[in-house]
Amino acid sequence: MSDNRINTAIVGASGYSGEELVRLLLGHPHVNLSVLTSRQYAGQPLASVFPRFGGHTDASDLVFSEPSIELLADKAKAVFLALPHGVAAEFAVPLVQRGVTVIDLSADFRINDADTYNEFYGTEHPAPEWLPKAVYGLPEIKRADIANATLIASPGCYPTSILLPTIPLLEAGLIDPAQIIADSLSGISGAGRKADVPFLYVECNESLRPYSVPKHRHLSEIEQELSLANDSPVTIQFTPHLVPVNRGILTTIYLAPALGQADDIVQWTDAVDDCLTKRYADEPFVRLTGSDRLPDTKNVTYTNTIEIGWAVDPRTQQLRVFSAEDNLMKGASGQAVQSFNIRFGLDETSGLPI
């Protein structure tokens, strides 16, 4: 293994995002996966917990450790946290203080405002003074900030699918910020690897159901970032649904023309096309389908790509934007690796299938 690989750790590697991080980092040309921690599996070899990794030469010596700040700071230059909210902060702060770059996949540092965190997560923020120092790790929107960050709060799966299509339109003043509706379908891996009856195979297969209405936790970061793009507060309607696929989020966003834009719907349509096309034409992980074709999650599973399509309805003069992503890739672990690549000056697509 080359000497200039970056020693990297994963804390909480036993959930679905953690497992996906293992898969991606084992295949990453510039990473040496030096530490894996899991309270539940401490002492067990990686391959006995996840048989899938049994064949990797690089994985043969990997054994889950008890999580320890000292061990992590000693052995890793970068640490990915795949932990529940509340717990992540306990690792993030001391690791950053020891000079380690932290990419946190939990919600702990996504929210700028401690009161909002409290409102949506039902608990006091454990380290509110660190909130201003974290960067919201949405690469297509905050690439420059990510390049210099030491604490990267990687976005949630739903927020990514909503923010990437909507932010450019808001910034361009093309849509009415008071009339945003996001309707999302999520694969079951989004619920995590926890033994709960509602996520058993038989309970999910042949089942379609909305949940967490009207106030899903992800609304806090979605509205925060939309408000920043809008330069004033935005409140939206958001409905997540659970549908029987392993991976994938399909989001349909209903948008109305901004004041003044409705007068000339042809011009507005062109402006929407231009806005999204210019913003994303050169992004390696954004595939625009325009109005030619609608996104489909099966085109993006096991890749870090998000597909975005849209259609103005001449009957209602309203806009629908659609996005499709793999919730474990662009919606979680893939995006976290993308930020890691940016932060360490690597090719942004290193280790990430397009």
Add this chain to the structure above:
Amino acid sequence: MSDNRINTAIVGASGYSGEELVRLLLGHPHVNLSVLTSRQYAGQPLASVFPRFGGHTDASDLVFSEPSIELLADKAKAVFLALPHGVAAEFAVPLVQRGVTVIDLSADFRINDADTYNEFYGTEHPAPEWLPKAVYGLPEIKRADIANATLIASPGCYPTSILLPTIPLLEAGLIDPAQIIADSLSGISGAGRKADVPFLYVECNESLRPYSVPKHRHLSEIEQELSLANDSPVTIQFTPHLVPVNRGILTTIYLAPALGQADDIVQWTDAVDDCLTKRYADEPFVRLTGSDRLPDTKNVTYTNTIEIGWAVDPRTQQLRVFSAEDNLMKGASGQAVQSFNIRFGLDETSGLPI
């Protein structure tokens, strides 16, 4: 078999709705399934085409016939048409003229206006003079008309899931008719039993995708019936999605308070509760979940029940209504049998699982 069973035929019994009609009518205590037709399978026993029915004593003699008006008029008092649009009218008109009661599952007689039919179905209506004579067979809305109809146009799967929750709110003046959005998820049986690549197992499994945006054909009947409830034209946004289940439609409807209703959101919330509760409390096939629980298609598959739930969002002061149905039952064949029961003075739940 009792003498007073009603001789009944199914024309086009080889698709998914046709097969479901066979299943329901074989189990119906007041029906004698006297004729089954299928161009494709003429001459073949029912049980060789659909092995599932091989054990029914009543099914053992059933053989698919070539469709023939004479045979049908001779052998059946009621005929269900499970045919493509355009073809259904060729059977419906001569059968009704011969005194047979026709329950048509196609779109041919759902639209009151021939121009609208032409606009949405891309072809001249084959028998426009019959459009005013047909009754739109949504039992909870048009029970009295159905009881006296000879030509019943049974509604589509998406329309049922949208109209039942929305019509009472529109009639009560509680919602803004200009701001209706319906977002639907449909199981793959909705696409019919036709050999097309996009509906292969591998193309649908692990896939989530919108389609027919912005102008799905069902919009014609949805907007027609909403306009009637509203006493003036209504145009809505409707997005169907294909998701990997065999059966089920889950619809999420976004609704805004009508002018004046937004002033007192608590009162509006109560009025919405009252409106839906009063309208549907005694309906055998409507299960209201209110705001206690959200609908789930797995609670209604293989039944003729539609679940309806709702939630006013205090953050946005908007209403979301959810419905779940089995697209082959309440969304197609079950509802057609419900209309048949009404038309022939039977218990409305005869032969229909709740």
Add this chain to the structure above:
Amino acid sequence: MSDNRINTAIVGASGYSGEELVRLLLGHPHVNLSVLTSRQYAGQPLASVFPRFGGHTDASDLVFSEPSIELLADKAKAVFLALPHGVAAEFAVPLVQRGVTVIDLSADFRINDADTYNEFYGTEHPAPEWLPKAVYGLPEIKRADIANATLIASPGCYPTSILLPTIPLLEAGLIDPAQIIADSLSGISGAGRKADVPFLYVECNESLRPYSVPKHRHLSEIEQELSLANDSPVTIQFTPHLVPVNRGILTTIYLAPALGQADDIVQWTDAVDDCLTKRYADEPFVRLTGSDRLPDTKNVTYTNTIEIGWAVDPRTQQLRVFSAEDNLMKGASGQAVQSFNIRFGLDETSGLPI
């Protein structure tokens, strides 16, 4: 509700077989479902635990009780036990002693020999003196015994799929008892409604896996019944696999000609055909597909039918027999109701879809 309905209880009505019993008994024309018990849900209305039953008029007053022998004996003439093994016996014995007919879906009374029970279930049998009094409730094989039983041990899902095709061939001396292999595929509901990680949606979807090799617990009753048919001990190979469907068992059985039968393979083939055809031609819940068509679970889900097909391979002169059943119906609750019908002198198909 008619006065001569049989008051019937379900103990342990919160698992998948229990829920299926509720569904079947609510629709049974000669049953009054008088008591439902569940430790977990005691005090809760049926409809709040299983929303699916919310619309049944007969279900509207049903509330889960704490299980109590007195209550059950007082309120029910027949009791279905849908409990874990070991627990079922605690209810079965005192209920039978009080004159109640018990249909036990657990393994507690399926095994004639207490040592075998101990070997396969890893615990002393709680009431070995009752083992000889119980009848193994496989209707097509033991109809007469079931008609007079007070303690019916309803068979497991795998055993039903293996025994029905194999017993007649063994009894007729057509197959070699030393060379029986049964390879089964089971839907995930067979694992029960318990919150274990291996049965989460994401762990089962897109997964195919054998388990419990080489000594699944069901082997004990399979080999016991085969030995009875063979009049001397039979040991078989049995491999269960878990595959991603909700319902269904597909079993492939590999069989060799008995000594002497291999000499004339054409005659043997005819004898096999005759044997199965004569045995099952008049059985309402057995559908023989012969060698014309192979069984498919989708033809039997939601019915109490088992499909049985077979093919002699002229290349190897061996026989393969296939069976398909719904593991919750013919494999569990449907079969238990079939035994109930026999026991109470009702039409054997009462309340059971074919």
Add this chain to the structure above:
Amino acid sequence: MSDNRINTAIVGASGYSGEELVRLLLGHPHVNLSVLTSRQYAGQPLASVFPRFGGHTDASDLVFSEPSIELLADKAKAVFLALPHGVAAEFAVPLVQRGVTVIDLSADFRINDADTYNEFYGTEHPAPEWLPKAVYGLPEIKRADIANATLIASPGCYPTSILLPTIPLLEAGLIDPAQIIADSLSGISGAGRKADVPFLYVECNESLRPYSVPKHRHLSEIEQELSLANDSPVTIQFTPHLVPVNRGILTTIYLAPALGQADDIVQWTDAVDDCLTKRYADEPFVRLTGSDRLPDTKNVTYTNTIEIGWAVDPRTQQLRVFSAEDNLMKGASGQAVQSFNIRFGLDETSGLPI
């Protein structure tokens, strides 16, 4: 793109194996995908047929061509044929004659004997004189031959899953060649991307079914290779089943001890362990689970790994061996790329996830 990449073509790139080859070869570090052909899609860009590849820089110029020997011989040093049997030979022969290395994924050159081909494929072999020149491309068994081959007949999905576990045991004389049974479960992609009703989503979901009993075409190559390992003819029983997953084959193989081996079952068990362990311990794409754990297809999907496990049953003194592979990877396209790597002297794992 580096100059020393190998120009490579795919003929018939529109089916599932063809699409998988595109995916693998686009990511292969030593391949330049120079030509893609498809009669159906000739003239269309790759990305418009398979949106998934829209983001690949290397894919942006790829357009499907009409298949032409001249074009292929001119532009490619290696050609993968993903064509139906019968058609593949029309390309293979002239390409090899022009000095192109051909890796054929069809059955055309897998069978050494033209009569056997005729028996199993129902048609005369189009180029029988080429049969002796082709190498059966099972790398773990024929690595040396593959390294020097110009016409590689890549094995089918079922044969791979059966041959890899069985050949070493046969060669070592540990199992009885007269008593081999292979029972396989296959994902639906094995049926190809063709618009047939039995492979529609609704027909496959919630369905478990055997098919092609007793004489599936793959038996011809399975028995040929087993006979070679056994040095005398072998006939087996093989039952394929279709189960609802996109990808994966799980095979359960029933094996009996060879004459003499049954005397000491402990010794036989050790010999089996030794045989498989020694043979495969160093193979990069074989993961032995031994008797500690049973294979599961979800551990191998999207990789070129085959998992192999086994268990001797002390009750029956018989052996069961299990294998799990991704039918599109180790079962088809991945294995074809593995042979390509061997043939061109590359690292055998180049471009292939483990």
